[in-house]
């Protein structure tokens with residue numbers, strides 16, 4: 001396989017400082033970033049470094065539980081719960097080298113929280129952090145609504161996390177330590193190249209735990225083709241890396257770009273980070289009954305439930321095609337979404 005080509009590209013850094021007074025300027029910056037790169041870094045967003053680090057410690061306490069405990073809250077088709085080495089990306093046909101636990105606010109989490117006695121305080125700390133991530137997201141939603149000519153509350157209503165129809169997710173991720181002395185098999189990634197299918201993703205990373213790579217500015221994101229020039233994104237303390245997902249791309253009639261990204265498996269003993277990597281991704285998903293259609297009506301109106309289902313089906317179909325191409329055989333597979 002040809003080696004990846006890299007380019008140093010700067011991702012716009014957008015400050016939410018003094019939001020209500022600077023809303024016009026912030027809207028302009030967000031819209032520009034969404035129309036061009038599809039990625040941007042958020043600073044002065046209102047979640048402190050300490051709050052982020054505390055949530056990372058909470059995440060570590062979850063992942064350090066035995067697998068036999070974590071498997072009591074397994075991943076479900078409602079896009080919540082724990083999985084390990086089970087997410088196969090259509091771009092690679094291999095399972096990501098990781099475990100993850102997805103939490104939601106509403107009814108989809110039924111039976112998927114651990115008992116309080118197993119991890120005291122875990123649920124309340126997680127929900128508190130999720131609510132903070134939601135407040136940041138709502139600021140972005142106001143700006144994107146303005147950019148597209150909708151009323152300020154339009155996207156906030158469609159992503160109301162206080163309703164049982166909410167599908168928004170906080171995903172805790174743990175990529176395993178990699179042994180420097182063992183060669184990494186061809187095609188293995190900590191997370192294979194993909195686009196997210198949500199509205200917008202807020203990604204929290206830990207300093208020093210590098211590996212995220214992005215391929216900004218795709219014209220379309222309906223296929224699983226991998227862009228050829230990638231850019232490494234080093235974690236900056238306290239910064240939230242945001243990317244537009246397929247939902248906002250569709251809701252903007254393709255004006256805003258959903259972009260490919262991945263997490264590289266370390267291979268270069270000099271430059272890469274081989275230790276365990278923790279990250280957290282907050283996926284803004286529409287309520288199941290939200291109606292999705294852009295201002296120019298480029299696509300048929302669909303509900304949040306239909307959009308999610310179609311994204312999962314598309315993932316599954318692409319995965320199946322990839323597997324058949326790789327193995328030349330038909331296979332049965334399950335796919336973990338987002």
Ligand SMILES: O=C(O)CCC(=O)C(=O)O
Nearest residue numbers: 173191212263279281338
């Ligand atoms: O862990 C990361 O840095 C990226 C995770 C991601 O892209 C995802 O889970 O969709």
Ligand SMILES: [Fe+2]
Nearest residue numbers: 194195196261
């Ligand atoms: Fe992603």
